[in-house]
Amino acid sequence: MIVDDSLSMRKLIKKVIELSGFDVEEFLEAANGREALQLLEDHWVDLVLCDIHMPEMDGLELLRQMRQEEVLGRIPVIMISTDGRKEVLKEAQELGAKGYVKKPFSPEKIRETMDRVMGEEYARGADR
Amino acid sequence: MQEALIGRLKEVLSDVMEKMFYMVPDDLEGESPSRDGEYLAEISIEGKRRITLQFLLPESLAKQMASNFLPGREPSEEMVQDALREMANMVGGNLISGMGGDWRLGLPRVHQGIEAYGAVLGREPVCEFDVEGDPLYVYLQVG
Numbered sequence: 117m118i119v120d121d122s123l124s125m126r127k128l129i130k131k132v133i134e135l136s137g138f139d140v141e142e143f144l145e146a147a148n149g150r151e152a153l154q155l156l157e158d159h160w161v162d163l164v165l166c167d168i169h170m171p172e173m174d175g176l177e178l179l180r181q182m183r184q185e186e187v188l189g190r191i192p193v194i195m196i197s198t199d200g201r202k203e204v205l206k207e208a209q210e211l212g213a214k215g216y217v218k219k220p221f222s223p224e225k226i227r228e229t230m231d232r233v234m235g236e237e238y239a240r241g242a243d244r
Numbered sequence: 245m246q247e248a249l250i251g252r253l254k255e256v257l258s259d260v261m262e263k264m265f266y267m268v269p270d271d272l273e274g275e276s277p278s279r280d281g282e283y284l285a286e287i288s289i290e291g292k293r294r295i296t297l298q299f300l301l302p303e304s305l306a307k308q309m310a311s312n313f314l315p316g317r318e319p320s321e322e323m324v325q326d327a328l329r330e331m332a333n334m335v336g337g338n339l340i341s342g343m344g345g346d347w348r349l350g351l352p353r354v355h356q357g358i359e360a361y362g363a364v365l366g367r368e369p370v371c372e373f374d375v376e377g378d379p380l381y382v383y384l385q386v387g
Contacts, residue, residue, distance in 0.1 A: 198337020220263035
């Protein structure tokens, strides 16, 4: 799932993921945290790529609310944001974000971060 | 403060334009062309003070940016405005990342036509760029 208030950014991230060779069955898109939570009520996703700075409900609040739910709390989240301040990154990490990509980004950075996070999830699944 | 801010602003804008829009902004040399712009993207940063960044640019540059941001088809008006909001958002966000302290980024907005030009009427830009033949003017207000 891609959560970003910019339609162009959502399309760009989707394109980068497709060109990186990830086998994605379906992309879900949301324009803010509230829309994302609504979609997550009815859909299971393997990964959430989420902007921080959004209207209505920002990415950190989405992360906070996901972590309060047992099932949603297990979905790995990668934050993609312009805000690279240490305190913001620390908060995202404390809330359980598994990765961070700073905008402007290179396609390689998205691919590397997804590779790492999905690899860790796969390994965790294999251990269980 | 303002001089350091302008220096950082130039660096951040160049980085965003190169990495996300595949365009290299050069300092505008010689006499500035007319400052009429079709689009104005703006974003505010609030903290100890209120800083407003505004970017005035012609339609040709706005369309080229949108086209480079998401290649593949003629960008719609929505995509053009979206790309400009994203540019303002990335410049503002990266600017506060290096500022330290408690700053909050506002939501980016885009004005078009007479509203765009009117928003900066009578003010001088703090930087002027030549982006592949089109001008890009940056205005700064520190309250």
